[in-house]
Amino acid sequence: MSEVVVDLSESPDRFTNRENSWLDFNARVLASAEDHRVPLLERVKFLAIFASNLDEFYMVRVAGLKRRQSMGLLVRSADGLTAAEQLTLINERAQELVDRHVKCFTDDVLPALRAEGIDIVTHDQLSTDEKHRMTEYFMQKIFPVLTPLAVDPAHPFPYISGRSLNLAAVIREPGGKIERFARVKIPPNVDRFVRLGKDRFLPLESLVAANLDSLFPGLEVVDHHPFRVTRNADLDVEEDRDEDLLQALERELARRRFGPAVRLEVTAEMDEKTLDLLTREIEVDPGDVLVVPGLLDLSSLWAIVKVDRPDLKDDPFVPGSPARLAKGDSFFDVLADGDVLLHHPYDSFATTVQTFIEQAAADPHVLAIKQTLYRTSGDSPIVHALIAAAEAGKQVVVLVEIKARFDEEANISWARALERAGCHVVYGIVGLKTHCKTALVVRQEGGTLRRYCHIGTGNYNPKTARMYEDLGLLTADPEIGADLTDLFNVLTGYSRQTEYRKLLVAPYGVRTGLVQRIEREAEHARAGRAARIIIKTNHIVDEESIDALYRASQAGVRIDLIVRTNCAVRPGVAGLSENIRVRSIVGRFLEHSRVAHFLNDDDPEVFIGSADLMHRNLDRRVEVLVRVDDPEAKATITRMVERLMADEIIGWDLQPDGTWTNSERGPLGATIDPQKEQIEHIGSGA
Known part of the structure; x- marks a missing residue:
């Protein structure tokens, strides 16, 4: 076949945006929460995972973009976007996903839980007896650890710690007109969901809100709204200083809690005056405000996942041993x-x-x-x-x-x-x-x-x-x-x-070793010899590695990529990557293994190890890939990655335009969950 030559260096469109790719991944997690075939408490688990993932994304990735923007750095992403352009893209997409997330919980999962006897209620929904019991619980267990912090000329706006849940209270003198702001932190060392009965729960912030008058005796509580702040949590340890690394890290950990705010989450009911005060005092841009039409911090739903209802969870299985x-x-x-x-x-x-x-x-x-x-x-x-x-x-x-x-x-x-x-x-x-x-x-x-x-x-x-x-x-x-x-x-x-003999070790040898083998497959293909590449990884965003894969695709190498999260590759693009397929597997278990398989003219080389194809892994970490030479082990790994790319396997396939489609909805209608298949393989004793 004739090889199409494309000038890769002048085409930023050959990469998808890394941040949008991550949001796409979290959207796939959310799709599992929306899937009615998934056991109900497992759907709750996926809702919690989505929220935790988004927290970390803001604490690290968004924080990094904001730092670049504040420093005036004009470094563009691989697909040519500035930090400001990426932040705009993130804010719009994140709001869209948060709306989906809350809708799934409020309109779908919560009623389904209620039908199964598991209920999350507000204070207004309690019976008179329950309200009495909860007031006693509040006074005994919650009231002593609360510290309302007023804001006035004598009391500056308090520091709001990262990922803490808070109530913004508006108070005034009875009959007065001057309104004051106070912040009440929901204690993080008390269960977020107060158990009312066997499987009946009250969010802690709802209980605190119902008893705010006990925190402000003699005053009128005009209004209250929950809010939550996310802060930069990426550490910057100066390792070149003549200082013990342990001490330097401990100092930086103490500093982490004071990182700049990168996100403010508020409910849809918050009034503009309170919102303006929060954005000004916390120092977040209006674009960094996420409006959540429901409960804040659904990462706390892990408490609901732990409810003892095995009938609403995945079937247990007993792991085996080789x-x-x-x-x-x-x-x-x-x-x-x-x-x-x-x-x-x-x-x-x-x-x-x-x-x-x-x-x-x-x-x-x-x-x-x-x-x-x-x-x-x-x-x-x-x-x-x-x-x-x-x-x-x-x-x-x-x-x-x-x-x-x-x-x-x-x-x-x-x-x-x-x-x-x-x-x-x-x-x-x-x-x-x-x-x-x-x-x-x-x-x-x-x-x-x-x-x-x-x-x-x-x-x-x-x-x-x-x-x-x-x-x-x-x-x-x-x-x-x-x-x-x-x-x-x-x-x-x-x-x-x-x-090394059988290891590829970063930061010196992993990228070089993999690119050399990718280029070797391209040479095999040009010479008419057997050539194929299968790479399973969590992330692939390294431009040099991706460009090598594009060149191999142009040479006729069939390339299959199994990528869990970030993927900057554009597969199936004519003249660039028509021989590349990309699939993502989301399931009961987090797909975490890394595999690199090279057919090598029917003399396969197979590696497993710790490295993803990212700059940080290849340039700033010690990573190890080991060549697997044992014939049985090598064959097992090969069968595993080939199976994950089979048409009947349920997954998400990346399209040339950067969108993901579920293989169940594809022309062949995939029907097999590869993780369930593997569990059944254990159960069969095979």
Whole structure:
């Protein structure tokens, strides 16, 4: 075939907008909440996820755009938009999605919950007896922790903390005309939904609002309105200063709560005078105000998701274990005979990764354990195992990434606990986040040392391992062991190694390694040899990688991209990307694994690892992709990603114009949920 040559460098239209792409992703999450086939409390879960996602989007992405705008930077996005243009686009689209979100909850999910005996009511809807009981509850449990803050010449406007729920109260002297403003913070350490009965709930702000007169005795409460502020939560740690990184981060965490406001959420009933006061004092632009026609902060709906109604949730399932590990033999004996591929949550994290570390901690022949920790759980069995190993006299080296966004405080706490137990704790490399998921166990076997490894796509977190789809490789491959040894020397010492045997390591080798392989597929296609690329990732926005994929498409390479969230690729565009397809899977589990598959003239190369195709992952993080050489593991991964692109699989397909269509509504009418299919595969014992 003849190859079409397009000058990519002069065409910003070849990329979609990253921020709009993220909003598209959250719209797909919202579509799951709107889907009546999804169990009712799972729909509530998706409503909560949507709200939490949007919070983080404003705290990080919108905050970054606002910072650029305030600094007068004219840096444009890959698709050519200025920060101001992107903020306008975001505000319009976010308001549209919030309206959909609240409509789904108020008009659809809430009545359905009520029909099932689960009710969220306002104070006005309570019976006389319920009102009496709630007044007593308020006076005993809520009133003592409330602090109304007046605003007048002697009382400046109070600081409003990020993501706090507040009431704006308007008060005056009885019979007077001068109105005053007061702010009442809804206490965040009290349940947002007060339980009235078994499954009957009252929003806390409704209870506080009904009792405002007790906070302002002798005054008249004229009006009240809930509001909520979102603030910039992105940290800016100066790592080049001669200062302990831990201390610098703690200082920045203390500063985070005072970040500038990036969003103000108000109800549709708020009057203009109060709104003007809030926007002026909180210092937000009118365009940053989101009007919510209903309850604020639906991320708190997790409390409703926890209601004990299994009939309204997904069917439970028991994760399995790979057959070779299920026999109960020593992991070291099993891995000596070959690699084991893990696929969570279908494979249990507790009986695989956790057991691997626990066995290593307890084994008298294990001399050392080295591990990276990016995010882990509140009561982490992995951390406890590492502490036990150190207390048993083993050398334990742990790289705790204390800059992991929104987990900084928890990771600082774990770092100190590990240090107290005698572990060697390091915080990574200056200027880089360590995002890779790696563990190395060194074991004395006779007169030799043997290395056992785990490399994964997900965090060492047993909680998220039950909710996120991820892959992991357990191996005793000597070359991978040597690679991880070299990598830990980079992380803990002054090594500057950039070349590895079976690993691609960012910030030096992931983009280069992937682009080289993409170009190799293009050469195969030009020569008439077998060529195909399948990449599964959370995000793909790196321009250099995308342009390489466009060139490969023009050379005739069939390219399938499975992208969960951000995707700047425009597939199916004549002369540019007609051989590229993009699909997104939204389901019960968060699709989190990263895979890169290259057919390579029928000699496939398959990688799994931690890196997404984003600038931050490729340039500002330590990331690891490992080449999977075990034939069975490689075949399993290949079947998995090929299956996700099958016509009958339910997903969202990206169109050339940047819109997403549900494959169920496509010409072939997809009918199979790939995650349910995988669960059934476990249940069948296959």
